[in-house]
Amino acid sequence: MDFNFFIGLIAATFRVATPLIYGTLGELFCERAGILNLGIEGTMFIGSFVGFAVADATGSLWLGVLAAVVSGMLGGLIMSLFAVRLGVNQHVSGLGTTLLLTGLSLFLFRVVYGIQRIQPAIKPFQALSPFDDLPVLGPIFQQYALTYIAILLIPLAWWVLYRTNFGLSIRSVGENPEAADAAGINVYRVRTIALMIGGGLMAVGGAFLSIGQLGSFTFGIISGRGWVCIALIIFANWLPSRVLWGALLFGLIEALQLRLQTTGLKLPYEAFLALPYIVTIIALAIAGRNATGPAAVLKPYKRE
Numbered sequence: 001m002d003f004n005f006f007i008g009l010i011a012a013t014f015r016v017a018t019p020l021i022y023g024t025l026g027e028l029f030c031e032r033a034g035i036l037n038l039g040i041e042g043t044m045f046i047g048s049f050v051g052f053a054v055a056d057a058t059g060s061l062w063l064g065v066l067a068a069v070v071s072g073m074l075g076g077l078i079m080s081l082f083a084v085r086l087g088v089n090q091h092v093s094g095l096g097t098t099l100l101l102t103g104l105s106l107f108l109f110r111v112v113y114g115i116q117r118i119q120p121a122i123k124p125f126q127a128l129s130p131f132d133d134l135p136v137l138g139p140i141f142q143q144y145a146l147t148y149i150a151i152l153l154i155p156l157a158w159w160v161l162y163r164t165n166f167g168l169s170i171r172s173v174g175e176n177p178e179a180a181d182a183a184g185i186n187v188y189r190v191r192t193i194a195l196m197i198g199g200g201l202m203a204v205g206g207a208f209l210s211i212g213q214l215g216s217f218t219f220g221i222i223s224g225r226g227w228v229c230i231a232l233i234i235f236a237n238w239l240p241s242r243v244l245w246g247a248l249l250f251g252l253i254e255a256l257q258l259r260l261q262t263t264g265l266k267l268p269y270e271a272f273l274a275l276p277y278i279v280t281i282i283a284l285a286i287a288g289r290n291a292t293g294p295a296a297v298l299k300p301y302k303r304e
Helices: 003-032 040-058 061-085 090-113 145-163 165-175 177-182 187-214 225-235 240-260 269-290
Strands: none
Touching: 003 040, 003 061, 003 145, 003 165, 003 187, 003 225, 003 240, 040 061, 040 090, 040 187, 040 225, 061 090, 061 187, 145 165, 145 187, 145 240, 165 177, 165 187, 177 187, 187 225, 225 240, 225 269, 240 269
16 A cells, blocks of 8 residues: 555545535434434435436536435425424434435436436536645545535534524524423424424535536435434534544545455455444444433424
8 A cells, every 4th residue: 555545545535424524414403403313314315316317407516406405405394394393203204204205216216217228427526626736635635616515514513503593592492492492482493494404414415426426326326324424423422523523434434445445355345335334333332422412302392
């Protein structure tokens, strides 16, 4: 392994971590408001499809991203209907949302593209090179625009949650919705808005995979990343500042296993594929011991 191997590994780590940052930040807003959103996998999936389909139809990748945001917000609205308004068990409503959005995406894909032997494709985002003249930073920071936006969203999410009245409302309804209601905060509205914000971020994470990296949409494009984001929330202890490190850890192991497969190691490829998830489970087990999430998560609220 030479120096270029490690430079490429670091660059790939940021790319792999990008959809996880979007998804984990989206889940962070949901859980800080007291809602465990297990619809994240389906939300990322429909964001991936809608972003690809709109980009393919219009020729604009940014319109695809915008359409993905809208689809994710609608997914959050569906989750809100069941978990917030109707008080349905959050596990059930989240899994139902994932099944609904996944099935709807697959159905619409068949309707729009039919059954084709050749997978439809578009030209994805091109990587930016702001430090192209620098020998080490140049290759590392040759990243997509959505990657830079994802990193900038972390301090923005921290500012919204901890330095604005809206963020205070989100944290209040996530800790004690009864007290928040008594203080004049509309619990239903705050939770609904948080779910829509979270859904929009999750969908961008899915769209990054289809129109940022691959330039195509496949049925296995998300590959469980939504469930990884839920684990990363616990690893980050529900703090925006730690979301980046959790996403980079998974991204590093994922990028490493892809490169190890090309080194000639005589191991079943399934062992390489499982490596990032094994590391995630270990990190979750270690960090989860002292994790303290919002007190009202999984507890439906009904105003008396």
